Amino acid sequence: MPYRSTDTTRRKKDAKRTAMMQAAVRVFAAKGYHAATVRDIVHEADVAVGTFYFYFPDKETLFGHLFEETAAFLLQAIEQALTSRTSLPAQLEAAIQAYINVAFYEPAVVQLLLVGGMGSVPSLAERRVEYREKLIRAWQRPLLVSLERREIEPQNARRTAEALVGAYDEIVFHLLASTQTEREAQQAVGEMVQFGLRAVGYLYQAE
Amino acid sequence: MPYRSTDTTRRKKDAKRTAMMQAAVRVFAAKGYHAATVRDIVHEADVAVGTFYFYFPDKETLFGHLFEETAAFLLQAIEQALTSRTSLPAQLEAAIQAYINVAFYEPAVVQLLLVGGMGSVPSLAERRVEYREKLIRAWQRPLLVSLERREIEPQNARRTAEALVGAYDEIVFHLLASTQTEREAQQAVGEMVQFGLRAVGYLYQAE
Amino acid sequence: MPYRSTDTTRRKKDAKRTAMMQAAVRVFAAKGYHAATVRDIVHEADVAVGTFYFYFPDKETLFGHLFEETAAFLLQAIEQALTSRTSLPAQLEAAIQAYINVAFYEPAVVQLLLVGGMGSVPSLAERRVEYREKLIRAWQRPLLVSLERREIEPQNARRTAEALVGAYDEIVFHLLASTQTEREAQQAVGEMVQFGLRAVGYLYQAE
Amino acid sequence: MPYRSTDTTRRKKDAKRTAMMQAAVRVFAAKGYHAATVRDIVHEADVAVGTFYFYFPDKETLFGHLFEETAAFLLQAIEQALTSRTSLPAQLEAAIQAYINVAFYEPAVVQLLLVGGMGSVPSLAERRVEYREKLIRAWQRPLLVSLERREIEPQNARRTAEALVGAYDEIVFHLLASTQTEREAQQAVGEMVQFGLRAVGYLYQAE
DNA sequence: TATGAATGAGAATTCATTCAT
DNA sequence: TATGAATGAATTCTCATTCAT
Incomplete structure (x- = not known):
């Protein structure tokens, strides 16, 4: 069956996006903007580097x-x-x-x-x-x-x-x-x- | 003024040190701590990179x-x-x-x-x-x-x-x-x- | 024309494959092999990335x-x-x-x-x-x-x-x-x- | 004694620059522009990555x-x-x-x-x-x-x-x-x- | 079949710091 | 003291490829 979009998928994507942003806040708050690396953030969010760039340009x-x-x-x-x-x-x-x-x-x-x-x-x-x-x-x-x-x-x-x-x-x-x-x-x-x-x-x- | 050639710091040898600190304030104020590179500072002070590390550990x-x-x-x-x-x-x-x-x-x-x-x-x-x-x-x-x-x-x-x-x-x-x-x-x-x-x-x- | 729907390739299933190849020529010609990304190609062909890998190994x-x-x-x-x-x-x-x-x-x-x-x-x-x-x-x-x-x-x-x-x-x-x-x-x-x-x-x- | 420039140093620098360019030609010719990485080049020239960027912007x-x-x-x-x-x-x-x-x-x-x-x-x-x-x-x-x-x-x-x-x-x-x-x-x-x-x-x- | 979210290896580039001269 | 060439760890970002749905 073909991929179904805009149903559960959409919600899931948004959820992940939100989860990543929350992870990011934690890291930023803990280390400051500069010391916080993208790697830190994805590690906190438990995803891969590429995932970060899938959701955010930088x-x-x-x-x-x-x-x-x-x-x-x-x-x-x-x-x-x-x-x-x-x-x-x-x-x-x-x-x-x-x-x-x-x-x-x-x-x-x-x-x-x-x-x-x-x-x-x-x-x-x-x-x-x-x-x-x-x-x-x-x-x-x-x-x-x-x-x-x-x-x-x-x-x-x-x-x-x-x-x-x-x-x-x-x-x-x-x-x-x-x-x-x-x-x-x-x-x-x-x-x-x-x-x-x-x-x-x-x-x-x-x- | 601070870090300027005051009573204690007026030994000739410190002229360069002082110049570098003055340059550093300008650079730090203009760009912020992170964006300011050591190169920026020494360039502003008109000395070489190595000189920086002679006067300051880091x-x-x-x-x-x-x-x-x-x-x-x-x-x-x-x-x-x-x-x-x-x-x-x-x-x-x-x-x-x-x-x-x-x-x-x-x-x-x-x-x-x-x-x-x-x-x-x-x-x-x-x-x-x-x-x-x-x-x-x-x-x-x-x-x-x-x-x-x-x-x-x-x-x-x-x-x-x-x-x-x-x-x-x-x-x-x-x-x-x-x-x-x-x-x-x-x-x-x-x-x-x-x-x-x-x-x-x-x-x-x-x- | 090559890779076009010719005698042999006119099975309906191949329509998408053909479309992708046509899209690919355009993209490759415009950007060169390296600069052309798979994303560029599938976008030009108006299909998803996964589809590409269904038709071509790489x-x-x-x-x-x-x-x-x-x-x-x-x-x-x-x-x-x-x-x-x-x-x-x-x-x-x-x-x-x-x-x-x-x-x-x-x-x-x-x-x-x-x-x-x-x-x-x-x-x-x-x-x-x-x-x-x-x-x-x-x-x-x-x-x-x-x-x-x-x-x-x-x-x-x-x-x-x-x-x-x-x-x-x-x-x-x-x-x-x-x-x-x-x-x-x-x-x-x-x-x-x-x-x-x-x-x-x-x-x-x-x- | 302070650092003396424009004497031997200058020549040496030019020599290294030339050496790096020659190394680069070899790598480019062997692998092509894209496949040739900066790392390949510096390895061929037997210098560190940073050295490359000291001599060339990119x-x-x-x-x-x-x-x-x-x-x-x-x-x-x-x-x-x-x-x-x-x-x-x-x-x-x-x-x-x-x-x-x-x-x-x-x-x-x-x-x-x-x-x-x-x-x-x-x-x-x-x-x-x-x-x-x-x-x-x-x-x-x-x-x-x-x-x-x-x-x-x-x-x-x-x-x-x-x-x-x-x-x-x-x-x-x-x-x-x-x-x-x-x-x-x-x-x-x-x-x-x-x-x-x-x-x-x-x-x-x-x- | 078709989708697109997810992956992660790998590339370019920066910059604090060292060190031979 | 002073220099600036040299270093390499660390960072950002890209993109071919995979895979659950």
């Missing part, structure tokens, strides 16, 4: 996909948290919580975004810049609204957004490094919210 | 020295700014100003600390962690003092320090990217100070 | 068949032209005309014989040598007859045959490169005949 | 140099033979003799020009076409002169030149294959001259 492209997916996922989680609340404190808390959740559920994936080590390959550096830019814009939006409402002190919202992004990344990085208990993580969320509220000069803390 | 060690000196220099500049003032606002301003000064005078040097791309080589990753740790501790100290003096709101000073380090790095990164005029840089310093004071919950802004 | 063998058929076809065309005439001028003209006809009707096929690029794979190189040998012998035969009849100057017929084969190939190669009109092609045939008659030292041109 | 470029040198050398030999004589028979003989000399002195080198097997790599194919073109022009020149002088029959000199080039190449190819004695080679030269004179329709054979 290492850089794979990393690009990975980065894109990861970044989009995190971005979406944060943006949704920010937009689904109305008060600034609630927004901050939801977004931070979302970030922490993802970070602890997929540490490797998040490490990828934080450490990068993609300084050299131009296309990756650009991607990283774009992602940071989107992240900054996401944080900036609620700030602009709050500014208008005079809920926070007058300030350069863009600059504050940059600062918050940098601040939270650094904290998450340290949290991931010193493997925390759930409890500690929750405490950190609280501290991050407090930091954020102070940093934006939130005026009605009595709320 | 590429990693050179980068280590470079990183160490660079980090020490920046750290010292910031620490000295923080310790030579007494009021928190003055400390913040001086430290930020110091950081910005170095960043604009030696962009390559600072880029080295920020971008790194040293994710892969373990020894380099460790060094980076150590440096961040020292930086965090440096910022933490005045916070602890101010906490004691009840000049700032109660908080986890360590966490706040992490946040400030991350925040300022992110801002400096963006400042370096969008080449600013002196005037813009000064404005950024002001904004960074304001952000810092708010973020730590500085209580007597009337001062 | 790439080299396919090329072998192709070469053989192509060579046999051209050889047969030329030999038949040479044997079906009696006078040397008529033989020359018919053979050249046959060669040109095939060359312009199936440029890819002829290019295959001319360019080859089969220098590396030993079995292919041998095949090429055998084909040239047969071609030379084909041209040599009428020369020997004419020598006996003293219609041409005394000469080493074998050497002359080699020369003619080389000469005509070179000309056809140039003709194919500079796509000619039918008219130009005909003129070339005339010139090739003249060259041939002179080259063999044909004595009674008045005939 | 295999294709090396082959290009080789081809260029070889072609230029042969071309020059033939052109000089053609221009240093005045009568057509003398020109033919000198040029053929030059060709044969080179072919027997450097068989590998000449085989390179004849077989090529460079059908795939575009840059090489182009080079080959250029070389053939120059060769054809070189043979064409004396023909045009002789045409003007009415020493040869009216004809398309370009076409005749193409034919002669193809003819002689084929003959030389066979000569190299069936290793000849000096005596046989000389006889071949005579036959080639005779063929050439007949082929161009040389009128005053009494000369």
